[in-house]
Amino acid sequence: MPILMRRRTRYSLLAALALILALVVAAVLRKTAPPETARLLPESDAIVYVDLQPIRAATHFDRKPIQASADYQNFIDATGIVFDRDVDSVAFGLHRMENPNGPNGPVAYSEVMEGSFDGKRLTAWLAKMAASRESYAGRVIYTIPIDGRSLRVAMLGYDMVAASNMPTPEQIHSILDRYHAGASPFSGSSLLEERYHDVPLLSVAWGIGHIGLPFGENGRVVVGGLTLPLPVDTTFVASLRYAGSLHLRVEEIAGNEDAAGRQAETLNALLNIFKGLQPVQAASPEDASIQEFIKSLKIEQKRDRAVLTGTLPVDLMKKVAAPEDTAK
Numbered sequence: 001m002p003i004l005m006r007r008r009t010r011y012s013l014l015a016a017l018a019l020i021l022a023l024v025v026a027a028v029l030r031k032t033a034p035p036e037t038a039r040l041l042p043e044s045d046a047i048v049y050v051d052l053q054p055i056r057a058a059t060h061f062d063r064k065p066i067q068a069s070a071d072y073q074n075f076i077d078a079t080g081i082v083f084d085r086d087v088d089s090v091a092f093g094l095h096r097m098e099n100p101n102g103p104n105g106p107v108a109y110s111e112v113m114e115g116s117f118d119g120k121r122l123t124a125w126l127a128k129m130a131a132s133r134e135s136y137a138g139r140v141i142y143t144i145p146i147d148g149r150s151l152r153v154a155m156l157g158y159d160m161v162a163a164s165n166m167p168t169p170e171q172i173h174s175i176l177d178r179y180h181a182g183a184s185p186f187s188g189s190s191l192l193e194e195r196y197h198d199v200p201l202l203s204v205a206w207g208i209g210h211i212g213l214p215f216g217e218n219g220r221v222v223v224g225g226l227t228l229p230l231p232v233d234t235t236f237v238a239s240l241r242y243a244g245s246l247h248l249r250v251e252e253i254a255g256n257e258d259a260a261g262r263q264a265e266t267l268n269a270l271l272n273i274f275k276g277l278q279p280v281q282a283a284s285p286e287d288a289s290i291q292e293f294i295k296s297l298k299i300e301q302k303r304d305r306a307v308l309t310g311t312l313p314v315d316l317m318k319k320v321a322a323p324e325d326t327a328k
Helices: 002-032 052-059 070-079 119-129 170-181 190-198 257-276 285-296 314-321
Strands: 046-051 087-096 107-115 132-136 139-146 149-157 160-164 203-209 220-223 226-231 235-242 246-253 298-302 305-312
Touching: 046 052, 046 190, 052 087, 052 203, 052 235, 052 314, 070 119, 107 170, 119 139, 119 149, 139 170, 149 170, 160 170, 190 203, 190 235, 226 257, 257 285, 257 298, 257 305, 285 305, 285 314, 305 314
Parallel strands: none
Antiparallel strands: 046 087, 046 203, 087 107, 107 160, 132 139, 139 149, 149 160, 203 235, 220 226, 235 246, 246 305, 298 305
């Protein structure tokens, strides 16, 4: 009898250890898995994700008064939602449009937002603004006409909203299907599965895929009026990681090491010209911080990738996002 009891105790301990191990593994997988908002996105050409909570805590940008447009102010009055304050994270899927001259332009999007929302007020506003509605997977999809496009919006849960301005409902149907199936750490689009492992840990914002699409003009990437020697279908992995300051990292994935070397050399030449155009003496502390950021930029080749890195001072972030002095 004592032997039997010892065996039962041993089996109970083994079962408890196995359960604890399973919980630890599940927790690790959840921590290293892509965020749920990104996992719910449909197939796309690029994904951009932003975790606003740590950025808001560091800069208090939600306290900065903004001059809301009439339409946005009407939305705030009707729903009580202020995006700067109430959205905690957002993920966008970017879709290349076959006709860049159509109502969506060259790029359409699907998005999933997570935050604090008043579901009743938001639903009432959507019902009022919608030209039509559809029931799908136990949710109502509201279609709102905006500037010749159709924006489809659906409440996924009390803290999550999905939207897409694609011409067809396929993309928002995909989001609802993924949500209905349950958020698994192994789920997500093929792009997320292929590239998320390249995103550095603790990144507060990141983008993967053809993230140059929104800046595309005539097949090239144009930033601030400067045409870069990069086609819009170049694959990137970009990230912002917070560690006392914001660390920027942008990786261009070239076809091979030789191509990466040529791109790094070309981009370095452009970067050096840009640095040379900066004034010798900063006119203000803000200009000094900007110059510090520009000075920190560098481009290196790492195997089959051309990698740009830089450090953005938090003081500059705080100054940009600081509340305006309304006492004047």
